Amino acid sequence: MKISDVQTLAMSTPWRDLTFVKVTTDEGLVGWGECRLPNRTADLLAYLNSAKRRHILGSDPFRIEDIVTRMFRDDFVRAGVVASCGIGTVEMACWDIIGKACGQPVYRLLGGQVRDRIKAYANGWYTVERSPEEFHAAARKVVERGYRGLKLDPFGAGWYELETAERRLAVGIVEAVRDAVGPDVEIMIEMHGRFNPKQAIMIAAELE
Incomplete structure (x- = not known):
């Protein structure tokens, strides 16, 4: 199985821009990743477009560490916050593909269930005057x-x-x-x- 396409989608919200990455394989499996990098969305999209050609296309999505290592190490400059965010997004999409290929939820591949319920907390609720x-x-x-x-x-x-x-x-x-x-x-x-x-x-x- 090889990665045959990488598409980026940016969505604006009143609070933050959201970036989604769609990774498609030559076997038709699709994985999704997402991240948020405030005020740097254009930089992130440009980085992913470059990394797509240099490091991602043709890669085996099961070899996540190989992809991550190349994205982190094999560019001219040291990976910073933009590259790190892009790497995490692609890795997330690869795990999505692996879970679908194995017919398993990703949490099971990462070690299995620990608890029946997970606490949720609210964020982004304070878009009000700072008082x-x-x-x-x-x-x-x-x-x-x-x-x-x-x-x-x-x-x-x-x-x-x-x-x-x-x-x-x-x-x-x-x-x-x-x-x-x-x-x-x-x-x-x-x-x-x-x-x-x-x-x-x-x-x-x-x-x-």
């Missing part, structure tokens, strides 16, 4: 839909270090969300790796 009041109202709507966990980024465009007022606003937003959802709902706070260690420790201490 404690707006986050409070939005968070309440989330738990009313039945979610018992939610993730948020209260830091806006903050990077590396925050001014005191910005840090207090972020903490105030988290406090408002906790007040809205009560003590039993899990809250996950996303920093996106943007802060230096000192600032991250300071923020974590204030959030405690």
Whole structure:
């Protein structure tokens, strides 16, 4: 079995652009992968188009490590975030093909079932004005839909270090969300790796 075609599809949403990859084999099996790379969708599509010719077409989808290694190592520059995102998308599509070829769900090929239920958490629910009041109202709507966990980024465009007022606003937003959802709902706070260690420790201490 060989990969005979790779197609990319980009879909815009109010929150983020989504990228899908359709990998087709010469035996007619199709696998799908997807990813999201905020503000870099055009770069991702260009990379996948180049990698399609250089590394993917003609490959055996069962030889995932071979494909990944070539995509990661065999270009002129070291793989960065765009390439890593593209690699993960293609790998996902290959696993989809393998599962279909074997007549098995992919989770079984990756080690099997561990539990009967998996918790879901809400993300992308806070596309509102960055204020404690707006986050409070939005968070309440989330738990009313039945979610018992939610993730948020209260830091806006903050990077590396925050001014005191910005840090207090972020903490105030988290406090408002906790007040809205009560003590039993899990809250996950996303920093996106943007802060230096000192600032991250300071923020974590204030959030405690």
